Each structure stands twice: as structure tokens, then as C-alpha cells.
Amino acid sequence: MRMAELSAEAGVPVPTIKYYLREGLLPQGVRTSATQAHYGDSHIRRLRVIRALVDAGVSVAGARKVLATLDEPPDEVADLLGAAHAAVAPQGEDEIPLDDARRLAERLGFRPGGCETERIADVARALDALDRAGFVIPPDVMTAYLEGVKTIATAEIAGVPVDTPEEAVRYVVLGTALAEPLLLALRRMAEQIAAAERFPSGT
Amino acid sequence: MRMAELSAEAGVPVPTIKYYLREGLLPQGVRTSATQAHYGDSHIRRLRVIRALVDAGVSVAGARKVLATLDEPPDEVADLLGAAHAAVAPQGEDEIPLDDARRLAERLGFRPGGCETERIADVARALDALDRAGFVIPPDVMTAYLEGVKTIATAEIAGVPVDTPEEAVRYVVLGTALAEPLLLALRRMAEQIAAAERFPSGT
């Protein structure tokens, strides 16, 4: 298939496809001459994934990392997850206290070596931001956060398909990035439902 | 306090403060003459909240909505939550099928009137994005998502302080926006911990 058809199939403008090619998000097609190349179904699928990532709020640079991990996955699941997380998590350089975050990690069942420091730092940064805004999360709510994410994460990891490595990689890498908007949307929906129960329409 | 001091106290550059004033995120100070105004502690606190929102990934336009809700909150909790959600949720115009999202809402305990359609549409959009990427969430994992967000949302709503309306408003509005990065970071951490248990360092 040629560029025009790829564009039509995937619903992505030609200049944008060229941009993704330049940025290394989409592999080159098979060259048939100096000014022609042709593309296959894998390109269509890849384009759909790119759009999904970008729509999910992942930057083009982040999407490149995610896709690079998909293409050349590390062998160990922990490393795979680490790469997926590194591509998606916001990064900051500044030093922040990790103690509170570490305590939360322990409450989640953390054991030394069971989780990279960078993820603890993520949590620490989020806590720090809350703190700087003067916002305090009630202890009971924090406990529920831990319980909720534990439920979620345990099921996600239990759901990693072990039949073929490709499936596992796809599941872990894309699941990390693409499920985020869904989880946030589900939380908002659940909040409204819970609010309707507690405050039945009258304050 | 004058502009320079406000800037120093809040750690925000003067031009940025002026920008926030222009954009209506920060209320004007009390004018003492044609070229002077002075600011109070409320301005410092407000600036910290603005920075926290922006750091949390909320756009300046979104932050303006969040702050407007803080300043003039609706009376009903449901409306308050709705306004906070509307300010934070990604918005899309296109028509998408709501059926799957509605089914999830029902599994969360939805009852007609218990949740605005816009939140269901959010979920629907997230599901659609997953779908377009060809990514399928295993049923067990989706069940865990529902259970997890239900745990989280129930505790959050139960934690709404009812002593003073101001507290309730602050809790609902800021909690909606500021807890998002924390939840995502906690999920990533929990995933790594769960992965370390299931795949103990050797695929």
C-alpha cells in the first residue's frame, strides 16, 4: 500500500505520517525506488497505536520510548515495566524527601528490590505537589488509595499473558500508558455515583 | 505586601504573577494608587494552588475554571463535583457509543440521575481510544478497575468534610485535580511491587 492509502486507512494526514516517520515513531516502508515505498498492515496498526498514545496524553517523545520498548523489549518483566513507566511518568530532577513515599511503598507490600527508586520518587513528587498546595489527604482516604491501587495493580500483573512474549510485552507496555485515562475517567464516574448516594440531591 | 515580596514568598517570577493576574487566575491586589497595589497571604496561598494545579497537568484555562469553582461554588455537592470534573476532564465533541460505558456505570452502582452523562462520555471516550489502539482489557482486570475506583471514590466522598462549606469545596475541587498524579504514581508503584512478587527476578 502506498502513502495515500495508508493515510486513508489510518485516518492520519500524509504530512503527519511523514512527521511520525521523521520522528522515528513509525518504521520506514519498504523502498521500491528512490521516490517510492510501500507500507503494510503493521503500519496501519502502528499508526493507530501512536494516535491512541498521543490522545492519551503521551508526548511524541514519550510515545517514541514506548514504541521502542515494544520493538525491543527487555527480557525481564520488571525491566519491561520499568521502561514502560519511565516513558510515561513525568520526570523531575530536583531533590525531594522520599520518606513519606517509602512508607506508602511499604504499606503496599514493598520489599527492598521490589520496586525502582524512580517510582518512589514519582510518588514523592506527587505528595510534594499536594503539600505545596496545602492540600492534605485524610488518612482514611490515603488508605483507600493504597487499597484501590493494590487491587488494580495486582489484577493487572496477574493478567499479564504468559503464552507468548509478544503478547506480554504489548499488554504491559500499552496497558501502562493507555489505561491511565480510563482509570481517571472511571474514578470521576465512581465519585459522582458515590456522591449521589451520600448527598441524595439536597446539599 | 507588594509585588516583589509576593513573588519572593510564593517563588513565582513577577512576570508570571502578572500573567496570572491578566488571565484571571489570581485576584487583583488592593489598589493604593494608580501604580501600586498590595497583596495578602491569600495571594500567596492562591499562587501555590495555581502552581500545584499547573504542575498536576491542568492547563491554565482549566485552572481558571477550577479556581472559579472554588470562588463561587454551587450549593449542591453533585454540582460542585460536576464543575470540578468538567474543569479537569478532557473534552471531546464527537459522537461515540455510550453503551459499554453505561454498563460499567451500572456495575459501579449507577442509578438514573446518579451521574452526569458527561462522565459516562469520558469513560466512553477512554474505552474508544483503547479500542482504536486494538487494546483489550481482560474482563478480570476491568472488574478490578471497577472495584479499585469504587474503593477510592467511596472513601473520597465519605471524606468530604461537612463542618464548613469552604472546607468541603476546597476538598472536593482540589482533591479532584490534585490527586490524579498521585493515583497514577501509586498505581505504577503498586504495579512494580506486584510484578516483583509474581516475577521474582527471572522473566
Next chain:
DNA sequence: TAATTTAGATAGTGGAACTATCTAATGATC
């Protein structure tokens, strides 16, 4: 009086994600 500070207006910057144009070479069609 002189130096500093400020409000308000206007304009400029840098990054991100596209989008457009151009050229030379191909491929498809008449």
C-alpha cells in the same frame, strides 16, 4: 531630588505537534 518600584499594555520567546511547500524522481495513464 534621585533611584527604585509598580501597573498596565504590548510584544516576544521557546517548545511541542503538526502542516505546508518544494524538488527531483517515479509510476500510471492515455
Next chain:
DNA sequence: GATCATTAGATAGTTCCACTATCTAAATTA
């Protein structure tokens, strides 16, 4: 085989966003 459309690759331009800088006239402070 002439003509017209298409393409790769290069380069440049656009739009939006969140700032950041400059300027002026007035006011404050030293």
C-alpha cells in the same frame, strides 16, 4: 512515449500554550 499524478526527503512555516521581556508613566522610597 508523452503527460499527469504521486512520492521521498528536505526545509520551512503555523498554531497554541505558558510564559517572559520591554516600555511608559506614575508613585514610592532613600
